[in-house]
Amino acid sequence: MTLAISVGLLVAGGVYLVVQRGMVRITFGFVLLGHAVNLLLVSGGGAFRREAPLMSETDASVAADPLPQAFVLTAIVIAFAITVYMLTLAGVGKRDDDTRGGPAVSGEKDEEKA
Template identity: 55%
Template structure:
């Protein structure tokens, strides 16, 4: 069971690293990595790996996994997708903040 904590650590460390970089696109990717790490933490809290599916009428309810963390993760995935698309659209509209724009002076340089 050491794969899950290492994966969460790598996702969170990568997300924090990208958040510290200049550029809106990198920040968006950092937020996305952080949200994936948080989703894995929520899924790990549901203990779904060694319990059964939380379905009514199937198996013993005491042996079923907790459906609440699964619902939280599903909601977080939808919200993260919406925020990511919105922030990437903002980066596209603003042409990202690490792109250099040369002002047009109106002079013709093709003499």
């Protein structure tokens, strides 16, 4: 139940962000979606056994499913690479929604004057 709610929250936030304008928000949306999918994968193994699968200290009869953990571990690192790539794209934009800021929030007025 708790895992499912977490996945739902992360998906909702991710979807909201990826349909906004500007690469940075899309990137952040992807980060949230990545979290959601990773939790979903772990949930696939089951959340009823929560002992770490370290055989030196845990008995095989109570350890959590190691297979989704292995999948998620590499998925996290790949998601990181994708995030960096998307941020790179956000950083090379010339004239788009990312380089045109919104109305000033606190402090920005000063910056524009400087």
